[in-house]
Amino acid sequence: MPQVFSPPVLRPCGDRAVLMELGDAIDPAVNRLVGRALEALDQHRPDWLVEAVGAYRSLMVIYDPLRADYQQVSRHLAALELAQAAGRREDGGVVEIPVCYGGEFGPDLEMVARHNRLSARQVVELHSAVAYHVYMMGFTPGFPYLGGLDPRLHTPRLESPRTTVAAGSVGIANDQTGIYPVASPGGWRIIGRTPRKLFDPRRDDPFLLRAGRRLHFVPISQDEYRRLVAEG
């Protein structure tokens, strides 16, 4: 069982940030506490708050040292209300991500299947069978770190990373699965591609996903992929 830190553990992270740890493990319950701390900070923004950044089990709170010192910031963080409102559902439903698996969009699908002694079709079925928890984003803008990959799909990274992985590529690396929102170098095994834009800096809401939400992969054909791309 994961341990929840109550009260949270606070540590200085340089001269303008405090690291707030809410538990000791990668776990949806601990991660939801991170989400609640961010929400509480967003709702009543103290004048010293520059930005708060969440991750798996911790958040980093950046402050303006000309407006507050570490003790002031720590007191504020220690007093944040993290208790869950009774009966409240927080994940906002499941986001559906259509994926065209295999072929030119998923060059490593066959390899993932061979590695796990499965057929390509079984890989697709297992990968699209569950809802994944979005723990955090990082690596590139909008890249979701997802929890919940079926152990039967765990596959090591490529021995040498590709210089370019296309935007929308869906991959597996060890016990993780994720989606590349922008074209970037990468070493994950690519099993498919989504036509949805996870990140568009010109949109009012640039991100399709956010931490704390859940997502589901939905297999689509190449024709559907092209149709969805054409629809934008």
Place this chain on the structure above:
Amino acid sequence: MDVLRVIAPGPLSTVQDLGRYGWQRFGVPVSGALDDFSHRVANRLVGNPDGAATLEMTLAGAKLEALAPVSLAVAGADMPLSLNQRPVEAWQCLRLEPGDVLTVGTARAGVRAYLALAGGIEVPRVMGSRSTNLGGGFGGLAGRSLRRGDVLAAGAPAGGRRQRRLPPEHRPAWERRVNLRALPGPQDDYFDQGLTVFFASEFTVTPDTDRVGCRLQGPEVPLARGRSAGIISEPLAPGGVQVPADGQPIILLGEQTVGGYAKIATVLSVDLPRVAQLRPGDRVAFRRVDLDEAHRLYRRYHQRLQEMSRLMAVGDEV
């Protein structure tokens, strides 16, 4: 208004401001001018607010032709300047007329120089900032570094073409051996003997250094017994010093939001401009300070910038 045409861009020249805050939880790094001090001084030399966008030039500068009358200043790394092939000084406001050509040469000391235009470099704000995010391909000038033929536009100048110049004795000297002040943590408990090695040794900057991080080479900084270098990935603060399993520290800069290596210490904000100017082969030592001293130094840094502004106001019309 279009004011400069790029004849040669230099190896890596990007538009930067004070950074893009508010989106790190989505994986968007702050970016921004790595040498905050030189960026602010360049802006102040042409009468801009500190948040105006400048051009960050790396190792060598750009060659630019004026398309309209423009006031500009270059500050930061010691790159020789010439205006129509006649040497001119950096750290002062220069006036260019249409057809004038400014050449910013190869850095003799330091790495990054900042070119500020009166009125600021005018590019669209993307997600609240004009900084270039090279990894995501947005912000700045079309999300990329400068190319030959690009045209830079300037915003409306704040007014008053004063002849500003920072006296030489107040300009930073980019020394080849620097002491960086640092606070232990956030994972100082991953190291015991390693902390002693870290704060007592000298490290060398490797050529494998970019806007993401400054990689160092030196005596191995060992982890405490029973600890591994990996941690559950967490948000990163600029200046954080990661120590991967090989024991060779990396000072993180402004292009990564989360990381999974233990950080032995975090360099003070006021010393990050020094890190931005480190060249391969430069020597680095870390000096331990506490949070009270760090915050005193932070306030002094901002007071010093105010003093700089007073020192540089020396005349009226350019």
